[in-house]
Amino acid sequence: MTTSRIAIADIGSNSARMVVVQRSGEFGLIPISESKVPLRLQRELDDYGELTAGAVQRLISVVQDFSAVAKSADSGELIAVATSAIRNTVSPENVVQQVKDATGVSLRVLSGQEEAAATFSGAISSLPVTDGAVIDIGGGSMEIVRFEGRVARHVVTLPLGALKLNDRFLSDDSASNKTLQKLSKHVTATLTEAGVEKLGPDAQVVGTGGTVRNAAKMDRRRSRNRFGRLHGHQISMTAFKPLLADLSVLSLAELRQVPGLNPERADSIVAGIAAVIVTVKHLQGDSMLVSGAGLREGLALQAFGVSDDRTDRLPVQSIRDMCSRFATWDSDRALHRAEIADRVSAVFDDIVSPDIAEALQLASELVDAGSAIDYYQRYASAALLVLKGNAGTLTHRQIALVSAICMAADRSTVKASAYGGEIDGDETDSIQKAGALLWLSDEIEMRMPVDQQEALRLIRPRHGNGDLRVSFPGATNWRPSSLLRYYKALFGGTIELADDQIG
Secondary structure, three states, rough: OOOEEEEEEOOOOOOOEEEEEEEEEEOOEEEEEEEEEEEOHHHOOOOOOEEEEHHHHHHHHHHHHHHHHHHOOOOOEEEEEEEEHHOOOOHHHHHHHHHHHHHHHOEEEOHHHHHHHHHHHHHHOOOOOOOOOEEEOOOOOOEEEEOOOOEEOOOOOEOOHHEEEEHHOOOOOOOOHHHHHHHHHHHHHHHHHHHOOOOOOOEEEEEEEEEHOOOOOOOOHHOOOOOOOOOOEEEEHHHHHHHHHHHHOOOOOOOOOOOOOOOOOOHHHHHHHHHHHHHHHHHHOOOEOOOOOOOHHHHHHHHHHHOOOOOOOOHHHHHHHHHOOOOOOOHHHHHHHHHHHHHHHHHHHOOHHHHHHHHHHHHHHHHHHHHHHHHHHHHHHHHHHHHHOOOOOOOOOHHHHHHHHHHHHHHOOOOOOHOOOOOOOOHHHHHHHHHHHHHHHHHHHOOOOOOHHOEEEEEEOOOOOOOOEOOOOOHHHHHOOOHHHHHHHOOOOOOEEEEEOOO
């Protein structure tokens, strides 16, 4: 299937979600439309193990609405899948047929292995991870995928969903230590029986699903670290445990008022977080990296034909995927500017650290995308774009550095406090100077064709001195008065412009 837009509907145990996405670059996905409905199918089984008639009718209504959204967004065929709530009924084929008869949509019931594989693909597609385990906890089941070199090696699906665990162990209005201990022992025993092995020392635990996302939202509020998107947020075990302790003593009504917690998750969040803590501990992890993507994104990537075993998802490719949606972005010019920025930063390697030098290159590729928003404030626009856009495999620190450098190029003062702890206070001077170097690289790129790039010469008379000699054909015709003043204010030196190639 190779349409420009794809609609994916995921009928889960807790909720039904649909997203219409469009491909962007090599690995990027742009959301066009989205819809979510709480269904709670996990709790809609009758005494015979079938979905109740009312639940099936609500499901049909939801699928009809999803179809309307998909059609309005001009997507191709709606790809609709169902997971454990329907998979575990006595006769899932009956539900599939009823949905088909009423809506015309062919609902595909995924096996646990298929669900886990697609979730894994989506979850790690835009995270900087190589080895580890993906944990996806839904309402009815938990999937765990062990991976090495970004390739899935072992997949297991277990009956450890948040709603299922809550209904079995935490039926009271609040959870006691005794019931939580019983739940934890059950999860540990299930993991052990399934042969889930511990991770190596350099492996990472990645979490996805509603429980994980809500835990991350609450953690960000508690720590006041709300920098960047939820995607890529890291939760430590030292934060997970007190979060569970605080939530477990609250009534259902009180849980619905907790900042960051979706009220629809209030009746399953304690059991879900408890299961996550036990699972991360079993894997010998000390933290969890949150993925905002999962099953739907994985199915979309599969439908677009993006290979699961691609390992070249470097930060620069993520920037290019994000920029490729903007008409003003020119890949050749972006690469040209990045190469100039690389040469400029190399001259100032005593000032610009490797981290900041890499971020400077990434920022230089982003400039033209910023121009699509506002050419005259293209640096500030680029800074906002990398903060708010899908920055793919960039870490939160890389996002912070790129954004700060762009703001510095806009002549704004960089303050470490604006970046949620991702930037140290003693780095701001270097970042501010990197912003000036971005501005310089951009101005040079405007005046130097790609085929004349080898003619560029950058010389600092003395290492540690702020003076810089810039030479390329036609340089003496350039009158960058504002840039020269900004440079002198930051570096305490001057830029000499020359046409000759002596040096």
